[in-house]
Amino acid sequence: MKHAGFTARWLPILLLVPQLLIIAIFFYWPAAHAVHSSLYLQDPFGFGSTYFGMDNYTDLANSAKYMKVGRFTLIFTLLVTFFSLSLARLLAVKADGVIRGAKTYRTLLIWVYAVAPPVAGFIGCDFKLGVNFNDTATAMVLVSVWKQVPVNFIFFLSGLQAIPKSVREAALIDNGSATRRFWDVTFPLLATTGFFLLIINITYSLFDTFGIIDTMVKGEPGNNPMTLVYKVYVDGFRGNDLGGSSAQSVVLMVLVLALTVFQFRLIERRIHYT
């Protein structure tokens, strides 16, 4: 392997500076702010704040309501991640097998991404969106999966195309069953893509679905489900409980940190990058 290097020491640093600045301004600084204000209790009318210690956190731990939102978020994340990944993988494997008209077919599958909102309209007429808890929850999962499948599809398809032809042909000679070939050869070789998408999809379900949830509950969750990140918004920006809301975002931050460490430590070990 050829080693390319910089001759001047300052050049790599200079090239890294913009990215580091962005990380510092948009990630570390707000994160530090969140930790700081989570230790205070702000007056809801905006007249100042009192030091509150860990009370915002103990309040959260003792809140049955918060735990309920947490449980919903967990189930929601599992469902959205599972269905987005498995549906996209299935579609990608099938699309990869198509030889004639492949391009048109693939484009059509990606189109879904652009027409995500009207999906709510396909839901049956007996559906009580925004009124019944379970109906709204189902719609949230459905729309979130619908929106994420095309993204995953593109990644899986390119992952499939990166599998060497020789490997596939060898597998074809060894085993006639398409299902066995998928699990023994294709699936492990797609693991790199799958791992990357797993992280992306969990983060998507936890955070990026904010817009979908906001559209469905129209800013008034009422008796409808919401995720943890939406509760941060409702309590902080609408309810003016900045301390409690900051504590919630710190909890989320720690959760994501733990999740990422767990994923890289445990799952990545089993994956071989080619």
Place this chain on the structure above:
Amino acid sequence: MIGMPFISSSPIMYFNVQATEKAGVTAPKTREEFQSVTAPALKTAGYTALAKSQLPWIFTKNFVSRHNLPFATNNNGYDGTEGTKTQVNNYAIKAHFTAVTKWQKDGFFEWFGTGWSDNQTPFEEGKVAIWLGSSGSFGGLPKKDLSFDFSATYLPYWEAVTTEPKQTFIGGASLFAMAGHDADENKATAAFFQFLTKPETQYFWHQETGYVPITEAAYEMAKADGYYDRAPAAEVGIQQLSLPVGENTKGYRMGFYVQIRDVMNREFGRILTGETTVEDSFAAIETEAYALLAKFAKTQK
């Protein structure tokens, strides 16, 4: 005064004139009349009798002022924050919600969701004959090209609870001038506030939106101009706010009320979808509201 009151409204009762004529009824004065006369007649005429927006606003907050019931202990929160408790967990409101669930079963009332427009839209479409909404919607409704004439009147009350109904709470928002600006900018802000409170501006705003005018002068101007002769229902909000005062109609002071309202919205939604009982839900509201008010008390030390 730390803010300048600006948008001001109160909940009133809107009704579809053709629907009431077809059913041969008039807008109900009391909830009893609604229950035994108005709603059955409207149902026979093919309408859902009632829908309403913002349950906590009309079915608790203004319910207590209209019936002159206390909203919270410590003189509705004005006398202090220490140990303040909401008093919505009372017999009158619970009996009201029990009645509402019965109306729902009888087809007199329908609930379309927590969002404001969820419940306004069926009224605009002519499906629902009576809608409880904000006086601030009055200016917007005629612009929606409705297929029927609408009018409005006072919020009905329970005769079993009171025979002397009182005024409702005024609701809305204020404008705040921020500190830290130089004298010229402050002068400009003051001039802008003066412009907004001018009778002409207020009258225009009142007509366009339906919010009540914030000065007597603007109200007089509207009267002199004959606005209420042309649109009598436009005056309902002001008249209802000018009804007799009671010891519990002067407002309330509760911090984190927005979260308390969220709790009520959630619990009321659960009652109306049959997920919980009236009794359990009001017990939950009392506990959660108390925790929020206790937290508010800590900010006031």
